Amino acid sequence: MTPETILFVDDEDHLRMAAEQSLHLADLTVACFPEATQALARVARDFPGILVTDIRMPGVDGLELMARALEIDPEFPVILVTGHGDVELAVQSMRDGAYDFIEKPYEPSRLVSTVLRALDKRRLTLENRALRRKVGGRDVIEARLTGRSTVMVKLREQVRAIAATDADVLIQGATGTGKEVTARALHRASPRADKPFVHINCAALPADLIESELFGHEAGAFPGALRARFGKFEHARGGTVFLDEIECMSQPVQAKLLHAIQNRSVTRLGSNDPITLDVRFIAASKQDLEQASARGEFRPDLLYRLNVVTIRLPDLEERREDIPRLFTHLVGEAAARYKRPTPDIPGAILTAVSARAWPGNVRELRNAADRFALGLDLDIGAPAALGVTNLTLAEQVADHEKSLISAALTAHGGSLKDTYEALGLSRKALYEKMQKHGLSRGAFTDTE
Structure with missing residues (x-):
């Protein structure tokens, strides 16, 4: 321990x-x-x-x-x-x-x-x-990757299956879908959990220092290098290296990264002696790297090394029924962070949150939860537009109905009586709609 x-x-x-x-x-x-x-x-x-x-x-x-x-x-x-x-x-x-x-x-x-x-x-x-x-009954993965939608259940199963292995992982998803959260969940559920998790934002590293930052350098390797320094890869020994926004890495550095992953070793600038690496690599990108590789923007051999396992994160739009519970969870986190009492969330707020589009995904939803926890006006904005997806009108209406019922169930802690009264339905009608949409009362009685 x-x-x-x-x-x-x-x-x-x-x-x-x-x-x-x-x-x-x-x-x-x-x-x-x-x-x-x-x-x-x-x-x-x-x-x-x-x-x-x-x-x-x-x-x-x-x-x-x-x-x-x-x-x-x-x-x-x-x-x-x-x-x-x-x-x-x-x-x-x-x-x-x-x-x-x-x-x-x-x-x-x-x-x-x-x-x-x-x-x-x-x-x-x-x-x-x-x-x-x-x-x-929640493990470290469920605690981080919350949601009861089918896509989130499948995501947790995938993460749980590979967490205990040393397989390198590529995480792909739009901005705000939780790529870093997923990487940390993989690390925390792995045998490397008590070792470092080193987060490297490839887009933020200065081009003239990126090799020194990643691989380290010896004293005198370049002007200003007064003493030897560990690179971030060495610092992660025994743990996990998370390469965020890897699509921003230049081609020359991609070549050196490929060598480090293939050989599990690095050579500091100014040295000829390789240093063995005991790390797991997790990379993340908001772009489709296969398409970037086809355009010549990303090395295909590096892609094949990284995507031993590829995890694709869903947009919030793909798991709309999770929004009310996720918003409630994020409000609780925000209240704890700001040392405020957790506010009650009216059903009307959850309904409005569920109905609107979140192009910024969970990150945008988190910002809204922060504002609500601080007592600020919540600018919900317009509801999600119908007719902008590949779904039929009937399918979009059904998705909207499902999200509204999920919001009402979340607001009332799974109480069927309070829910059907709030929605103006009979108990029988609510039960039939819950069956139709695959909603279980038990999923709303223990707020995460």
């Missing part, structure tokens, strides 16, 4: 050393990092530990690190270390989700006591999640 660990981030060497000593003397396990991205690679929804970070740091600062950590887990305890002039900023950050803050200079006892309280909170959070999974 992975021990409870404090991730401590500060760009000043003497402060890291002092914190490490204080925490070790208190019999606590600590991992110190000079920069935010190294610590962020360790953060996961079920990571048994907390984060302590300085606010003022070059590159990714403590506030951005906190925001990224809370995106992974809204209940992850983050303690901010502030300078004298940052107290007001730290107080605002607590409203944004920080667990606590410590002002410099601080006594070692203050650091230890704050850390111990945060670890207690983390322990309770993880115990409650484990209990909910046990009682509800």
Whole structure:
């Protein structure tokens, strides 16, 4: 079992050393990092530990690190270390989700006591999640890939079947469909779950530094390389490398990536010695890479290496019956993240949410859930237009009816009486329509 660990981030060497000593003397396990991205690679929804970070740091600062950590887990305890002039900023950050803050200079006892309280909170959070999974029968995959639609059930079955293997995976789906969420679910359900998950956004890497970032370099490999540095692939040793937006990677780098995947090794810039890699590669693209390969924009040999297994994520339009339950789930997450009470969601809101189009998919729906949790006006917009798909009018009307019934059942917690009264139906008519659309009352009585 992975021990409870404090991730401590500060760009000043003497402060890291002092914190490490204080925490070790208190019999606590600590991992110190000079920069935010190294610590962020360790953060996961079920990571048994907390984060302590300085606010003022070059590159990714403590506030951005906190925001990224809370995106992974809204209940992850983050303690901010502030300078004298940052107290007001730290107080605002607590409203944004920080667990606590410590002002410099601080006594070692203050650091230890704050850390111990945060670890207690983390322990309770993880115990409650484990209990909910046990009682509800939901595993780590179902907890992340929510939905009762046929396409989501099949997606979870596919993810569950390949998670325990070391097969490389290609995830394809439109923007906002949950490619990173799916990759993290694969990692968390795999034997590599307690090892790093390294997320690499290929579109965000600067072209002149991409090789150094991925493969590392030796001291003196290029001007400014004063010391050797691990690349992101090495940093993921034993874990998972997630190559997001891989379609943005240049052809020369694609060739080097192909070599790394084929041989499971990398050679740092400025070195001739290959370094063995023990990692699993998961790539994601919003484009159809087979079409990109046919156009000469993506190497076919790299595509064949990556798509040992291909997972295609459905648009939200393809699982419209999941929208009310998913919106309810996202509102609950947002309320926890913003430390607000979870608001009641009127049936009219769920009906309106179910009826409109979501071209931004789950990401757009999440933004709407955030606004609702914050008490802001929810601009639902126009309902989804009929006649814009390959379905017949009758099929589109049936889909719309199914989504409205799903919304009403979600709003009333699966109560048939409240649902048929709200919809102006008889009990018999509701039952017949639920049978027609394959809806089960039990699917709406335990809100995820």
